[in-house]
Amino acid sequence: MTEQPHRDQLREAFELHEDNTPDPAAVYARVQQLSQKYKRRRRGAQVAAGGVLGAGLIAGAINLPAFLPANNAATNTAAGVPAGAPAAKPSSSVPAAAGVDANLQAYAEAGYGYEDAGVLARLWKMNDDDRLAVKAEAGRRLLLGETLPFKPLPDTPAQEETISPEHDKQFQAFFNAGYTWDEAEKLAEIWKLADPADAKLEGGKRLLAGEELPVKPKKENVAAALETKRADAFWAAGYDAEDAEKLAKIWKLKDTWSAKVEAGKRLLAGQTLPIKP
Known part of the structure; x- marks a missing residue:
């Protein structure tokens, strides 16, 4: 007699009595009750042992038919135990400072300067007191292939602005x-x-x-x-x-x-x- 008939008989027996599988919650409760009878020196060891034993018996009660050869396709997921989620990949981001430096470099290499940033600030309604941000925005647009509203202004000698005492007081x-x-x-x-x-x-x-x-x-x-x-x-x-x-x-x-x-x-x-x- 070959081994296959024995396997078929076992499978039929399990399928016949499949409805008699005990409730997993009841099994776990019984395991917890039995585990209380065995006192350990340390409470932590008792809880850990009861938890591991209970989990093992529940898994066995639910998945026992899965050990048969014809049921190799059955998995823990089919029994209601979710499969482990794949580990999340860490997100990678380029430091913002590197992008700003590239924008500023593109702005300078295009021949634009401080006075140009002042004009662009007025055109784009940006803060004229923060011309570094204006330069970075202009450089970003240049790197995207855009054309700025005007060509670089010719360099002019810096002139000191004089302010009257009255205006200084108002400021x-x-x-x-x-x-x-x-x-x-x-x-x-x-x-x-x-x-x-x-x-x-x-x-x-x-x-x-x-x-x-x-x-x-x-x-x-x-x-x-x-x-x-x-x-x-x-x-x-x-x-x-x-x-x-x-x-x-x-x-x-x-x-x-x-x-x-x-x-x-x-x-x-x-x-x-x-x-x-």
């Missing part, structure tokens, strides 16, 4: 109130001004006159501007970095910047500092 009033370029652009639209720089002057002029502007500055910018104003008062009084270190020790402050701000605050209030400049 200082604008920035000391916590306003930035973003607010200047909004004010330029409201007042129908072509250049946000003119909006800064107009805003500073109105602030010095005690008027309120139609746009409010951000709270964090107001706080930063106040600190800068106080630090400027510290320097304007003739104090230096060594004085700031001494004051930080006297007032038990964490850093010299805090000492400069505190000193400027007291000076603006008409107080005298404990040391001379």
